[in-house]
Every structure is written in C-alpha cells, then in structure tokens.
Amino acid sequence: MLAGAAADWQARIIVPHCAGCLEPCCRLRTVVLELDWRRLCALYRIDEPRRAFDARLAAGTGPEHIRRQGDRYFAHGQPCPAFDQATHRCAVYGTALKPPSCTDFPIYLDGDVITADRRCEAVDVDALRRHLERAGGTPMAPEPDADFPELVSLVPRAPRRRRHKRERARSSS
Numbered sequence: 243m244l245a246g247a248a249a250d251w252q253a254r255i256i257v258p259h260c261a262g263c264l265e266p267c268c269r270l271r272t273v274v275l276e277l278d279w280r281r282l283c284a285l286y287r288i289d290e291p292r293r294a295f296d297a298r299l300a301a302g303t304g305p306e307h308i309r310r311q312g313d314r315y316f317a318h319g320q321p322c323p324a325f326d327q328a329t330h331r332c333a334v335y336g337t338a339l340k341p342p343s344c345t346d347f348p349i350y351l352d353g354d355v356i357t358a359d360r361r362c363e364a365v366d367v368d369a370l371r372r373h374l375e376r377a378g379g380t381p382m383a384p385e386p387d388a389d390f391p392e393l394v395s396l397v398p399r400a401p402r403r404r405r406h407k408r409e410r411a412r413s414s415s
C-alpha cells in the first residue's frame with residue numbers, strides 16, 4: 243500500500259517538476275550518482291580496461307569527479323553526461339542503463355518506512371506525509387536522519403485510538 247502511494251507521489255508530484263527544476267539532481271552538485279562498472283563505462287564513455295581505469299583513479303590521474311568504493315563508483319561535482327541541460331531530459335531514461343538510484347530519488351522505500359530526500363526541491367515532507375496517511379490509513383511520524391539532515395523518514399505509527407486503548411490497559415493494571 244505504502245509502496246504504491248510513494249510511487250504515485252513520485253509520478254504525480256516529483257516527475258512533472260523535473261522539467262522546470264531550478265537545481266536538477268542530475269547536475270550532481272548536491273547529489274552523488276552511484277554507478278556500477280557497466281553503467282559507468284556507458285555513461286562516461288570509458289573504453290579502457292577496468293583495471294587500468296581503477297589504477298588511474300588510485301594514482302589520482304583519473305577523472306576528479308569520480309571515485310571508487312569497493313565495486314561501486316560515485317560521480318559528483320560535474321553534470322551527469324546523460325543529462326541534457328537545456329531540456330532537463332535523461333538520455334538513458336527508460337533504458338537498463340539508468341541507475342536504480344536515479345529511479346528511486348528522492349523517495350525511498352525500506353520495508354514500511356518511506357524516506358524523502360529534501361535535496362529535491364519538489365519534496366514537501368508534510369504533503370507527502372498526509373498523502374501516505376490517507377493511502378495507508380495510518381499516522382506517519384517524521385524522523386529526521388541524525389547523520390544526514392536532508393533525509394526524513396516517515397514511519398508508520400499505531401493509530402491513536404489503539405494507543406489510547408493500550409494506555410488505558412496500562413493505567414488500569
């Protein structure tokens with residue numbers, strides 16, 4: 243239920259805002275793009291062997307805006323090469339090359355917790371909370387992330403009526 247409501251919000255509220263967004267996430271000024279090797283090669287047109295590319299990164303002679311952590315690569319500080327700055331369109335939209343993190347941003351689902359990333363200017367946490375509460379019939383409590391204040395999780399809470407019942411049970415015992 244919440245997954246559907248979050249996807250609906252993404253489609254109706256976030257995506258239509260992208261064409262006129264003042265600070266598109268795809269510029270990678272505030273957002274970091276996570277990539278696997280296949281997508282890194284395709285988007286950044288890398289045609290050298292992975293070992294050679296990794297060696298250049300480690301030696302500090304690779305692209306400054308790309309770093310590696312484990313088997314993943316992270317791009318930040320220069321617009322994504324698939325981003326058309328004039329139209330705000332993504333050249334790999336709807337293809338297997340689009341990174342999953344791009345599809346999810348800025349609303350993430352983890353179990354029954356929805357996390358919103360306020361680095362997206364279209365995110366209105368209060369409006370999203372009300373939308374999810376209407377869809378799920380359950381109050382959602384906002385919980386800012388202690389380490390990343392731009393992230394706010396919306397966590398389902400037991401309906402107030404049931405809490406009152408429990409409180410009555412506790413006070414009468």
Ligand code: SF4
Pocket residue numbers: 256257259260261263264265266267268347348361362363364
């Ligand atoms: S920051 Fe939000 S509104 Fe702007 S382009 Fe990215 S997803 Fe779209």
Ligand code: SF4
Pocket residue numbers: 267268275322323324325326331332333334335340341344
């Ligand atoms: S792959 Fe597409 S959606 Fe992802 S950052 Fe690049 S242009 Fe934006």
